Amino acid sequence: RYNGKLLGGLLADGFDEAACASRYSSFLYRKISLHKPSSYLISRLRSYEDLHKRCGPNTQSYNKALEQLKSGKKIMGLTDCNYIVWISFSGLGNRILSLASTFLYALLTNRVLLVDQGKDMADLFCEPFPDKSWLLPRDFPLIDQFDSLNQNSPNCHGNMLKNNVINSSAMSKPSYIYLHLVHDYGDHDKLFFCDGDQSFLENVPWLIMKTDNYYVPSLFLIPSFETELRNLFPEKATVFHHLGRYLFHPSNHVWGLITRYYRTYLAKADERIGIQIRIFDSRRGPFKHVMDQILSCTLKEKLLPAVDMQDSVVNPSENAKLKAVLVTSLLSGYSEDLRNMYWEHPTMTGEVVGVYQPSHEEFQQTEKQMHNRKAWAEMYLLSLTDVLVTSAWSTFGYVAQGLGGLRPWILYKTENDTVPDPPCHRAMSMEPCFHAPPFYDCKAKKGIDTGILVPHVRHCEDISWGLKVVDDHDDL
Amino acid sequence: RYNGKLLGGLLADGFDEAACASRYSSFLYRKISLHKPSSYLISRLRSYEDLHKRCGPNTQSYNKALEQLKSGKKIMGLTDCNYIVWISFSGLGNRILSLASTFLYALLTNRVLLVDQGKDMADLFCEPFPDKSWLLPRDFPLIDQFDSLNQNSPNCHGNMLKNNVINSSAMSKPSYIYLHLVHDYGDHDKLFFCDGDQSFLENVPWLIMKTDNYYVPSLFLIPSFETELRNLFPEKATVFHHLGRYLFHPSNHVWGLITRYYRTYLAKADERIGIQIRIFDSRRGPFKHVMDQILSCTLKEKLLPAVDMQDSVVNPSENAKLKAVLVTSLLSGYSEDLRNMYWEHPTMTGEVVGVYQPSHEEFQQTEKQMHNRKAWAEMYLLSLTDVLVTSAWSTFGYVAQGLGGLRPWILYKTENDTVPDPPCHRAMSMEPCFHAPPFYDCKAKKGIDTGILVPHVRHCEDISWGLKVVDDHDDL
Ligand SMILES: Nc1nc2c(ncn2[C@@H]2O[C@H](COP(=O)(O)OP(=O)(O)O)[C@@H](O)[C@H]2O)c(=O)[nH]1
Ligand SMILES: Nc1nc2c(ncn2[C@@H]2O[C@H](COP(=O)(O)OP(=O)(O)O)[C@@H](O)[C@H]2O)c(=O)[nH]1
Numbered sequence: 001r002y003n004g005k006l007l008g009g010l011l012a013d014g015f016d017e018a019a020c021a022s023r024y025s026s027f028l029y030r031k032i033s034l035h036k037p038s039s040y041l042i043s044r045l046r047s048y049e050d051l052h053k054r055c056g057p058n059t060q061s062y063n064k065a066l067e068q069l070k071s072g073k074k075i076m077g078l079t080d081c082n083y084i085v086w087i088s089f090s091g092l093g094n095r096i097l098s099l100a101s102t103f104l105y106a107l108l109t110n111r112v113l114l115v116d117q118g119k120d121m122a123d124l125f126c127e128p129f130p131d132k133s134w135l136l137p138r139d140f141p142l143i144d145q146f147d148s149l150n151q152n153s154p155n156c157h158g159n160m161l162k163n164n165v166i167n168s169s170a171m172s173k174p175s176y177i178y179l180h181l182v183h184d185y186g187d188h189d190k191l192f193f194c195d196g197d198q199s200f201l202e203n204v205p206w207l208i209m210k211t212d213n214y215y216v217p218s219l220f221l222i223p224s225f226e227t228e229l230r231n232l233f234p235e236k237a238t239v240f241h242h243l244g245r246y247l248f249h250p251s252n253h254v255w256g257l258i259t260r261y262y263r264t265y266l267a268k269a270d271e272r273i274g275i276q277i278r279i280f281d282s283r284r285g286p287f288k289h290v291m292d293q294i295l296s297c298t299l300k301e302k303l304l305p306a307v308d309m310q311d312s313v314v315n316p317s318e319n320a321k322l323k324a325v326l327v328t329s330l331l332s333g334y335s336e337d338l339r340n341m342y343w344e345h346p347t348m349t350g351e352v353v354g355v356y357q358p359s360h361e362e363f364q365q366t367e368k369q370m371h372n373r374k375a376w377a378e379m380y381l382l383s384l385t386d387v388l389v390t391s392a393w394s395t396f397g398y399v400a401q402g403l404g405g406l407r408p409w410i411l412y413k414t415e416n417d418t419v420p421d422p423p424c425h426r427a428m429s430m431e432p433c434f435h436a437p438p439f440y441d442c443k444a445k446k447g448i449d450t451g452i453l454v455p456h457v458r459h460c461e462d463i464s465w466g467l468k469v470v471d472d473h474d475d476l
Numbered sequence: 477r478y479n480g481k482l483l484g485g486l487l488a489d490g491f492d493e494a495a496c497a498s499r500y501s502s503f504l505y506r507k508i509s510l511h512k513p514s515s516y517l518i519s520r521l522r523s524y525e526d527l528h529k530r531c532g533p534n535t536q537s538y539n540k541a542l543e544q545l546k547s548g549k550k551i552m553g554l555t556d557c558n559y560i561v562w563i564s565f566s567g568l569g570n571r572i573l574s575l576a577s578t579f580l581y582a583l584l585t586n587r588v589l590l591v592d593q594g595k596d597m598a599d600l601f602c603e604p605f606p607d608k609s610w611l612l613p614r615d616f617p618l619i620d621q622f623d624s625l626n627q628n629s630p631n632c633h634g635n636m637l638k639n640n641v642i643n644s645s646a647m648s649k650p651s652y653i654y655l656h657l658v659h660d661y662g663d664h665d666k667l668f669f670c671d672g673d674q675s676f677l678e679n680v681p682w683l684i685m686k687t688d689n690y691y692v693p694s695l696f697l698i699p700s701f702e703t704e705l706r707n708l709f710p711e712k713a714t715v716f717h718h719l720g721r722y723l724f725h726p727s728n729h730v731w732g733l734i735t736r737y738y739r740t741y742l743a744k745a746d747e748r749i750g751i752q753i754r755i756f757d758s759r760r761g762p763f764k765h766v767m768d769q770i771l772s773c774t775l776k777e778k779l780l781p782a783v784d785m786q787d788s789v790v791n792p793s794e795n796a797k798l799k800a801v802l803v804t805s806l807l808s809g810y811s812e813d814l815r816n817m818y819w820e821h822p823t824m825t826g827e828v829v830g831v832y833q834p835s836h837e838e839f840q841q842t843e844k845q846m847h848n849r850k851a852w853a854e855m856y857l858l859s860l861t862d863v864l865v866t867s868a869w870s871t872f873g874y875v876a877q878g879l880g881g882l883r884p885w886i887l888y889k890t891e892n893d894t895v896p897d898p899p900c901h902r903a904m905s906m907e908p909c910f911h912a913p914p915f916y917d918c919k920a921k922k923g924i925d926t927g928i929l930v931p932h933v934r935h936c937e938d939i940s941w942g943l944k945v946v947d948d949h950d951d952l
Contacts, residue, residue, distance in 0.1 A: 256787055261819055264798065264830040268744040311732060322740065342740070343834065344846070346732055354740040358819065370820070 004032060009042045010246050012049055012130050020126035022255040026245075029262060029384050033245075033405050035238045040231045045246060048107055049129050055081030055112040056132025065205050069175050070141050079205040084111040085136055087146045088118025089182070090212035091364065092375045093395030095121075097214035097432050098181075100243045104216055107232070108225050109198075111207065116146060120369060124376050126249035142176070142208065149210055151180050151189065157197070158189030166200065177204050181211035183436040193218045194442035198225075214398065214432040216240070217457050217467035221450055236456045237429035237471040240402035248403070250380055257358075257377035262384060265356045269324035273303055274385035274404075277329035278394035280413070286333030289417045294334065294389070297424035301409055303387050304353065307345035320350045326385055328378040328396070332360035379403070389424065392462035398432035406430055410462050425461055429470040433460035437467040480508060485518045486722050488525055488606050496602035498731040502721075505738060505860050509721075509881045511714045516707045521722060524583055525605050531557030531588040532608025541681050545651050546617050555681040560587040561612055563622045564594025565658070566688035567840065568851045569871030571597075573690035573908050574657075576719045580692055583708070584701050585674075587683065592622060596845060600852050602725040618652070618684060625686055627656050627665065633673070634665030642676065652682035659688055659912040669694045670918035690874065690908040692716070693933050693943035697926055712932045713905035713947045716878035724879070726856055733834075733853035738860060741832045745800035749779055750861035750880075751814075753805035754870035756889070762809030765893045770810065770865070771817075773900035777885055779863050780829065783821035796826040802861055804854045804872070808836035855879070865900065868938035874908035882906055886938050901937055905946040909936035913943040 002008050004027040017024055055061045061080040068079065086102045088095060099115065106113040114136040115121055127133055136143070145153075152159055156178045160166045180189045191197045193215075201207060216239050219225055233239055250258055266272050275294060279285055298304040304325065327335035339355035347353060358378055365371040379396055382388060383404030390397030392413040401408045407427050412420040441448035451459035451467055460466035478484050480503040493500055531537045537556040544555065562578045564571060575591065582589040590612040591597055603609055612619070628635055632654045636642045656665045667673045669691075677683060692715050695701055709715055726734055742748050751770060755761055774780040780801065803811035815831035823829060834854055841847040855872055858864060859880030866873030868889040877884045883903045888896040917924035927935035927943055936942035 253787060256822055257819060260822065260828055263796070264818070264828045268798075311729060320739070322744075343733060343737055346736065352736055352740045 002032065002036075007033070007245055008036050009039075010037045010045070010242060012046065015130060019252075020249050021252055022258070023126060023249045026249070029259070030404075033241070035235055035241055035405060037238075037242045038232065038234050041233065041242060044107055044232060051081070051110070052112055052129045052134070053131045055083070056129070057114070057135070057137050059132070066141070069206050072175055082109070082111045082203070082205050082207075083114055084109070084207045084209060085114045085140070085142075086116060087149070087208065087210040088116045088121055089210050091395065092124075092372055093379065093397075093399050094212040096244070096248060096379075096399050097240070097395050098211040100240055100247060101211070101213070101215045101219070102209055103243055103247055104219065104239065108219065108228055109202070114140075116143070120372050122251075123369060124251055124254060124372060125247075126251055128247045128249065146208075146210070149178050149180070149208065151184075151186060153178050153180075155208075156180050156189070157192060157201070158186055161188040161191055161197075162186075173200075173204055175204075176206035176208055177201065179207055179209040179211075181209060181213060181215060183212055185436070187438075187440070190438035190440060191442070193222060193438050193440070195222055195224050196442065198222060213436055214240070214395070214434050215437070216431075217434040217469050218437050218450070220457050220469060221453060235471060237431045237469050239469060240398075240432055241405050241430060244399070244402050250376060254373050254376050254380070257373060258380050258384075261358055261377065261381055265354075266324050266326060266381070266384070268322070269354065270321040271323045271387070272326060272385040273298075273323060274326045274328070274382040274388040274400065274406075275334075276382055276388070276390045276394065276397040276400060277327065277331075277334050277411075278391040278396055280393055286331050286337075287414075287417065289414055289419055291334055291337055293411055293414060293419045293423045294338070296419055297389060297409060297411055297422075300423065301426075303389065303409065305347035305349040305351050307341055308348050309345055311345060320352055323351055323353045325353060325355045326381055327355060327357040328359075328382060329357065330361050330363060332357060390427075393435075395432065401427070401430045402432060404430075413462065427461055428458065429468065431469040433463055433466040433468045435463055435466050437465070439465075478508065478512075483509070483721055484512050485515075486513045486521070486718060488522065491606060495728075496725050496731075497728055498734070499602060499725045502725070505735070506880075507862075509717070511711055511717055511881060513714075513718050514708065514710050517709065517718060520583055520708060527557070527586070528588055528605045528610070529607045531559070532605070533590070533611070533613050535608070542617070545682050548651060555679075558585070558587045558679070558681050558683075559590055560585070560683045560685060561590045561616070561618075562592060563625070563684065563686040564592045564597055565686050567871065568600075568848055569855065569873075569875050570688040572720070572724060572855075572875050573716070573871050574687040576716055576723060577687070577689070577691045577695070578685055579719055579723055580695065580715065584695065584704055585678070590616075592619070596848050598727075599845060600727055600730060600848060601723075602727055604723045604725065622684075622686070625654050625656070625684065627660075627662055629654050629656075631684075632656050632665070633668060633677070634662055637664040637667055637673075638662075649676075649680055651680075652684055653677065653680050655683055655685040655687075657685060657687035657689060657691060661912070663914075663916070666914035666916060667918070669698060669914050669916070671698055671700050672918065674698060674700060689912055690716070690871070690910050691913070692907075693910040693945050694913050694926070696933050696945060697929060711947060713907045713945050715945060716874075716908055717881050717906060720875070720879050726852060730849050730852050730856070733849060734856050734860075737834055737853065737857055741830075742800050742802060742857070742860070744798070745830065746797040747799045747863070748861040749774075749799060749801045750858040750864040750876065750882075751801060751803045751810075752858055752864070752866045752870065752873040752876060753803065753807075753810050753887075754867040754872055756869055762807050762813075763890075763893065765890055765895055767810055767813055769887055769890060769895045769899045770814070772895055773865060773885060773887055773898075776899065777902075779865065779885065781823035781825040781827050783817055784824055785821055787821060796828055799827055799829045801829060801831045802857055803831060803833040804835075804858060805833065806837050806839060808833060811836075866903075869911075871908065877903070877906045878908055880906075889938065903937055904934065905944065907945040909939055909942040909944045911939055911942050913941075915941075 005024050084106050103113050115134045117135050335355050335357040342353040359374045379399045382400035388406040388408040390408040391411050407430050409424045411424045439447050455472050458470050460468045481500050560582050579589050591610045593611050811831050811833040818829040835850045855875045858876035864882040864884040866884040867887050883906050885900045885902050887900045931948050934946050936944045
């Protein structure tokens with residue numbers, strides 16, 4: 001029998017419900033996912049939870065590993081527990097995706113994931129693992145260096161490779177290695193995605209990673225992870241869907257924002273349509289060509305009804321469907337135009353269409369508490385819609401589609417201020433796109449198109465050089 | 477048996493429904509009025525309709541009266557039909573109130589009401605009378621002079637009195653008299669409200685009136701109208717309520733705006749609260765003291781629930797009431813603040829509160845078609861709420877309260893940018909306020925406080941020198 005509250009076994013039982021209301025009540029706001037987690041994934045999550053409990057902050061093993069790190073000594077023997085520390089970096093969408101990737105990497109390498117709290121990780125998310133926190137204690141030795149860690153740091157994996165300071169003998173391994181997987185990373189950093197380097201990293205007790213990418217697709221191209229990934233995700237394009245729902249439970253503050261908004265504005269609609277508008281343009285906006293693109297896409301794909309500019313239909317029919325459009329955008333202009341259109345004119349179908357936009361923050365303000373709470377609430381609200389339209393390139397939209405289990409219509413990036421034709425395209429899968437994948441054949445030691453190696457890792461719809469996981473049977 | 481569709485007999489049967497969808501379906505959007513029209517009012521309306529049919533535009537009687545007007549001849553005998561022409565003047569709220577007053581005056585004096593179309597009367601309203609239009613034909617002889625008619629026009633009643641050109645013999649009566657009842661009118665114009673002058677006007681076939689006021693309260697102080705008014709309105713404070721519902725049927729365009737908005741945003745709420753914000757201040761706004769006043773009023777009067785700034789309640793309870801707040805204002809700031817407050821914080825009661833504002837036109841644009849359609853739609857939507865809060869001095873709010881049969885809470889006008897204490901006060905009646913009444917005792921020929929002469933005409937809550945009709949039993 002499917003356990004809705006635990007998302008079919010994805011979630012562990014026994015958490016304190018009051019401390020994190022979202023964990024066990026999210027299912028009340030969603031349809032049951034069409035994608036069931038595999039029993040192998042479930043068992044691996046449970047064993048990860050045991051590992052985390054045994055190795056998490058302030059356990060004996062943690063303290064021991066910390067001692068070793070502090071002493072700076074090279075490693076003499078195997079440690080009890082190995083760790084991967086995720087540095088809080090970049091916009092919230094990027095963080096959620098990179099953290100999910102890093103959790104998968106932790107699963108694949110039997111590491112314990114610890115999360116740098118940054119300014120607001122604890123304010124935004126509940127603890128995902130029972131008993132022990134996933135938050136890196138604030139007295140972690142290297143914590144003050146997180147901001148300055150970069151490609152040129154002495155312990156940076158790529159840098160060490162470049163300078164040939166890596167020796168394959170375990171004797172000379174440093175007590176920690178910094179992994180730089182930020183979008184601007186170099187060829188040496190990208191060797192992280194080679195089997196050889198993975199085996200080198202294997203016994204380094206502390207990995208510290210900074211990344212703003214969803215690098216899961218390239219993990220699928222590392223041969224040593226192949227079997228495990230196939231077992232974890234028999235349905236391949238569900239990685240973020242499952243791991244995202246497993247990891248990211250909105251904190252009570254954010255859950256309040258989500259549930260109040262949902263109940264006030266969305267719950268009573270017959271259908272909910274999400275439109276995520278994120279325009280990467282140095283000019284201010286709103287732009288007419290973007291509005292035209294949204295209208296053209298939603299009309300062409302029949303996501304929203306056409307309006308009758310002649311106003312010939314007077315009364316909405318008695319049992320007309322009510323559609324709620326949830327718009328997220330930094331600007332209010334697009335949703336105002338849409339709202340006005342459906343107010344000023346009747347639809348051809350007799351449906352009535354309400355348009356809602358929770359916030360319009362005008363510009364990205366990564367460091368403001370309420371700003372990020374709202375950003376998170378809005379990604380989550382988008383994930384509760386029935387039909388989703390997203391903007392190309394945006395991780396904000398990827399989070400929504402993944403959590404929602406939605407294969408969105410992607411609004412192509414516009415060029416020269418004109419509406420692309422077609423204006424949008426249905427995504428192949430609900431998986432996020434890896435924006436900065438390596439193009440390297442580790443064995444042949446030469447460049448290669450990594451988007452055509454296997455059927456389940458393809459180039460993205462919205463970024464031609466990006467990679468995303470798709471299902472073998474996905475509608476391509 | 478109460479006939480809902482005809483508003484208890486207020487409306488005549490037999491109109492073409494498609495030409496004016498609002499007329500016979502407004503009852504679907506309203507609770508049944510607590511105030512039934514008197515059978516005498518109903519019979520007078522039916523006989524007015526007969527009169528209008530007999531005397532309306534392009535009838536024989538109309539053409540005859542027109543001939544006389546054109547010839548400019550002094551009147552020799554009684555004419556078939558006498559007319560009062562209402563000039564379209566001022567903001568939409570003012571127009572609706574002055575037109576209702578003028579219709580009542582027409583009823584009291586057995587005149588036929590004809591309505592100057594101005595820029596948009598025909599675009600905004602349906603025809604209220606069967607068979608014959610209430611619109612003054614565009615070829616009406618004096619129509620080009622309407623704009624320039626003023627206190628000093630030769631045929632202006634007050635001016636004639638001032639210059640002593642009025643002679644009580646019927647022989648010397650002009651073929652038309654212009655009545656200037658605009659807020660800036662003078663003492664001689666105000667003699668309109670004296671019995672003597674009414675009997676002088678009696679046989680003038682054409683009265684042309686320009687007014688921006690709801691002058692009904694002063695009609696109640698004219699002795700010769702007393703009996704008729706008592707019979708028409710046994711419940712005195714229902715004059716605008718009944719006449720407004722009788723006269724003002726939104727045109728199909730406007731009805732589309734009303735019904736679509738209502739069904740999309742308001743219909744599913746458990747309770748609807750209207751807040752009409754109209755600030756007469758030369759500075760731009762929004763103002764913090766106004767926002768504070770609104771919050772203070774709605775909280776103190778328990779119209780809206782308080783929020784818990786500590787966020788202690790996490791989940792809205794399952795069967796929490798949904799309240800919809802309809803805000804109208806030229807600016808978007810007030811409703812945004814309110815919407816954010818109820819999004820960011822839970823209510824103490826567990827209720828969820830949605831906040832809606834159809835338009836924010838930024839400034840008054842009396843001449844734009846869509847602007848006035850929206851203004852009319854918004855007044856009407858406010859009238860469909862269950863609880864109404866209005867701004868002092870605004871005829872926009874008076875229209876809403878009168879049509880809705882709502883006794884509003886009036887937000888007092890602020891002074892020195894501080895919140896008044898108390899911030900608002902429940903209105904004595906749903907009647908509009910006459911902003912510029914005369915203070916003259918026609919018999920004693922001296923100044924007098926007209927707000928204390930009879931129990932049912934009192935000074936207004938929001939304008940100390942204004943007059944409004946109240947019921948003898950009204951809660952004072
Ligand atoms: N509330 C809100 N914030 C947004 C929106 N779009 C962008 N932002 C802000 O800008 C940041 C964008 O960074 P990110 O989440 O990584 O998404 P991306 O830049 O679209 O890939 C978000 O975290 C928000 O802080 C939006 O629609 N709503
Ligand atoms: N749509 C809209 N228009 C408004 C609002 N407040 C004022 N206006 C405009 O300003 C005019 C105000 O004039 P009037 O209706 O006579 O009301 P008053 O000035 O408040 O007595 C309206 O007719 C509208 O054109 C509002 O809340 N919504």
